[in-house]
Amino acid sequence: MSRVVPHSLFSDFDINLFKAGKHYRLYEKLGSHPIEVNGEKGTYFAVWAPSAKSVAVVGDFNYWLEGDHKLNVRWDESGIWEGFIPGVDVGTKYKYKIHSHNNDIMTEKADPFARLCETPPNTASVVWKADYKWKDKKWMGYRADKNGLDRPYSVYEVHLGSWRRREGNGFMSYTELADELVTYLKEMNFTHVEFMPIMEYPFDPSWGYQLTGYFAPTSRFGKPEEFKLLVDKLHQNDIGVILDWVPSHFPEDAHGLGFFDGSHLYEHPDRRRGYHPDWKSLIFNYGRNEVRAFLISNALFWLDQFHVDGLRVDAVASMLYLDYSREEGEWEPNMYGNNENLEAISFIRELNEEIYQSFKGVQTIAEESTAFSGVSRPVYLGGLGFGMKWMMGWMHDTLEYFKKEPIYRKHHQNDITFSMTYAFTENFMLPFSHDEVVYGKQSLLYRMPGDEWQRFANLRLLFGYMFTHPGTNLIFMGGEFGQSSEWNYQHSLDWHLVQYDLHSGVQQMVKDLNALYQGYPALYEKQFSTEGFQWIDYGDAENSVLTYIRKGHDEKNDLFIACNFTPVPRENYRMGIPKSGTLTEVFNSDLKKYGGSGMKNGKVKTSATPWHGRDQSVEITIPPLAVVVFQ
Structure with missing residues (x-):
């Protein structure tokens, strides 16, 4: 196996950004990257280790011996060690063997930027290139609308x-x-x-919740490109x-x-x-x-x-x-x-x-x-x-x-x-x-x-x-x-x-x-705004009932909700409504198909009976331990 060839993916601009804490695409530079240098295929390695006296790449390609594969430290005091090793291909397992200036400590570390790790309990990093052709262009095009706060x-x-x-x-x-x-x-x-x-x-x-491979989907379930497939299918x-x-x-x-x-x-x-x-x-x-x-x-x-x-x-x-x-x-x-x-x-x-x-x-x-x-x-x-x-x-x-x-x-x-x-x-x-x-x-x-x-x-x-x-x-x-x-x-x-x-x-x-x-x-239209909610009555503690209105941009779409937190049905329960008309039950958690008792409302007409500080009201049935929604 060849020795380390001097090579860098970092420009002076990259290094300045890194030192300033403003380089937000470090995964394009640090870690292991299968590339070609002077017509020869291999892998470029780069790791940040400013207190190291030496850093070597060890792996299954060199019998885990540091020998000839010591990386070169950059001259710019960035603390980055780097180099290109010809012949190291995708699938190679590796770690960094680090000799420290501090008490001459020697450690073997996984690559913080590795794109793939061995399946635990094994701990080596793996050179990888997660090639994948995405098919979620449609989703990515309208995602901003799908993901909005409204x-x-x-x-x-x-x-x-x-x-x-x-x-x-x-x-x-x-x-x-x-x-x-x-x-x-x-x-x-x-x-x-x-x-x-x-x-x-x-x-x-x-x-x-205790991570060691921040840039690698866990290999328990497959390869990184297979996780991309899962995301892609969800988007599709x-x-x-x-x-x-x-x-x-x-x-x-x-x-x-x-x-x-x-x-x-x-x-x-x-x-x-x-x-x-x-x-x-x-x-x-x-x-x-x-x-x-x-x-x-x-x-x-x-x-x-x-x-x-x-x-x-x-x-x-x-x-x-x-x-x-x-x-x-x-x-x-x-x-x-x-x-x-x-x-x-x-x-x-x-x-x-x-x-x-x-x-x-x-x-x-x-x-x-x-x-x-x-x-x-x-x-x-x-x-x-x-x-x-x-x-x-x-x-x-x-x-x-x-x-x-x-x-x-x-x-x-x-x-x-x-x-x-x-x-x-x-x-x-x-x-x-x-x-x-x-x-x-x-x-x-x-x-x-x-x-x-x-x-x-x-x-x-x-x-x-x-x-x-x-x-x-x-x-x-x-x-x-x-x-x-x-x-x-x-x-x-x-x-x-x-x-x-x-x-x-x-x-x-x-x-x-x-x-x-x-x-x-x-x-959902006003789910984070005071304009999207209004109490009808929050004070009926005796019956353990709550009634309220949910609102969007158009008042024609307002929903009227009643919750009964007891197993006693509330029949002929009067609820104040802001205007006259017919309410239609659009959801009922007590339906028989859900395992409920099957008490329903269907359509109910308002009457000019003032209630809850409103000119109109309706009489509804609130089933036991249930929520009903009307429009």
């Missing part, structure tokens, strides 16, 4: 390793999922799918793709980013800012230019190379606060004496500005659990610049309310109405995520009180209330058919349950709710 977002959250498994409990491949998952999402009328992290991760119980079926993305922390695995070149290269050197006590992981140094460029390049990589439509950014709260999950004395205030991580805030703003500037029709979504102000407001208005934020408070309050026996709910009416006091302070997405169905919390179905019928009626009511509440929606896989057991990442969902009427009924109702949400503009 469009429906009904998101199905998926863990690819456990959505459905093969016979014998083996993983399904990206290619198989491109048939089965896409067909299911289309059939269920979901508008988007959100994948829990698919970047390479070493430890299955982390569910993908008008389904948007959101990826979970984790810039908040990374694991200490020996082959990963930690202590990369014998120094604290990617992580903050101060343990109070560089280590997560909750997750026993390392925290990025957001104040270091090259680290910011690494992370922003990574976000853009998935949007650029994989045509992804959105990033849901994990654990944002842990990035924003220096005292996150720390006791007194375990953190140090910022220069102003408070607990905000100014470097992380600056990084997040820069990230969002670059994403929205570079890609038309994408969204970023923050999983942020505190009252930090302006998370989904533009940077130029002082916000963090996200498109949406998960409404964690709503999720918590709603589930707490629903677990109460209906007889006690009248004493907790404020718990279910409180969300409307802050519903429009951010662009909120309403999530029932994977975190709510693990670690002894039980499945959504088994958090509901009552006998079997009431449990299912409560679950149908929960989803009906969710879809008619302002904001976009996210349901974790399994919830849509009333999975009875907690989620287990090691096994398939309990698909056998859909043979039973009550489970298939919930599934049919979620399918119809998705269609309702997309078919009625009043549910």
